[in-house]
Amino acid sequence: MKNWLAGLCCLLLCGVAFASGPGGVRKRVQASMLLTGTIVVAPDGSVRSYAIDRADQVDPAAMNLVNRSIPAWKFEPVLIAGKPVAARAKMSLRVVARPIGDGNYSLAINGTHFGQEVPGQHVTYQNRVPPTYPPQAIKGRVTGTVYLVLRVGRQGQVEDAEAEQVNLAVIASDRDMVQWRNVLAKSALAAARKWTFHTPTSGEYVNAPYWVARVPVAYHLKTLDEPEVDTYGKWQAYVPGPKELVPWIDSKRLLSGSADALPGDGIYQLDRDGLQLLTPPSGA
Numbered sequence: 001m002k003n004w005l006a007g008l009c010c011l012l013l014c015g016v017a018f019a020s021g022p023g024g025v026r027k028r029v030q031a032s033m034l035l036t037g038t039i040v041v042a043p044d045g046s047v048r049s050y051a052i053d054r055a056d057q058v059d060p061a062a063m064n065l066v067n068r069s070i071p072a073w074k075f076e077p078v079l080i081a082g083k084p085v086a087a088r089a090k091m092s093l094r095v096v097a098r099p100i101g102d103g104n105y106s107l108a109i110n111g112t113h114f115g116q117e118v119p120g121q122h123v124t125y126q127n128r129v130p131p132t133y134p135p136q137a138i139k140g141r142v143t144g145t146v147y148l149v150l151r152v153g154r155q156g157q158v159e160d161a162e163a164e165q166v167n168l169a170v171i172a173s174d175r176d177m178v179q180w181r182n183v184l185a186k187s188a189l190a191a192a193r194k195w196t197f198h199t200p201t202s203g204e205y206v207n208a209p210y211w212v213a214r215v216p217v218a219y220h221l222k223t224l225d226e227p228e229v230d231t232y233g234k235w236q237a238y239v240p241g242p243k244e245l246v247p248w249i250d251s252k253r254l255l256s257g258s259a260d261a262l263p264g265d266g267i268y269q270l271d272r273d274g275l276q277l278l279t280p281p282s283g284a
Contacts, residue, residue, distance in 0.1 A: 029171065031097040031235040033062060036263055039091045039114065041275060043084035045075040058233035062095045065107045069282050076276040089114045089275050094261040097235065109281035111261035115268055121203030122269045123152050123211050131191035133219060134183045142180045144168040146188040146217045147259035149246045151210050156197040159210060160248055161189050165259045166241040181241050188217040212249050212270045216262045
């Protein structure tokens, strides 16, 4: 895995000029993969069982980490009518490999998300026009993912939107990296403010004044004749962006998972009563 990861990161850096020097750049590049699955939590908050989707396709080093870490997780017990109960949820994990020198990498589960979308109890898309790929980003061959936080009002309109994090798959100077993050974030936010949603029709929060959700927006370049590549369970090089403050929501909602642990282009409502992981994702 060590040689493969080093080659992947070199490929990401190939042909790019950077102001901070090769050493500084190598320290910022990570490799990661997003894994999905399900988990069952016992009434006492311990892990009763779990399953990783397509586990046979996942890099063995990543699976070893997952299988060591998840059984030791501890959750805040889920209560129904004041009594702890077993709970089942979908989960997604962001596994990262960080360079630690001499061509070696340390592996960790960097983020988690747990959620079970119940029909009628969560916001869903009514009209979602894809964002326009910024021409300057196309010219610069810039790709990445913008993680948005949206506040959806009772009429299904976006009342507020923020870019919580922008991860890039390109390296440049610090100044240029900030610029590219802003370019992608501006495009994603412009599109998101025009989206409309179906609001919940049942459940505990049906009468809430608004709903908060995370939405990942991916920007990836490919030629018309380029075949789709299945990257599940494989390492991908990227540069994580800083996590920005979202001033208009309470911190507990943002603690209910990690922005860059969300799969695909779905919408993930941030409920106050979702599964709450109490232990570090990779263990103490």
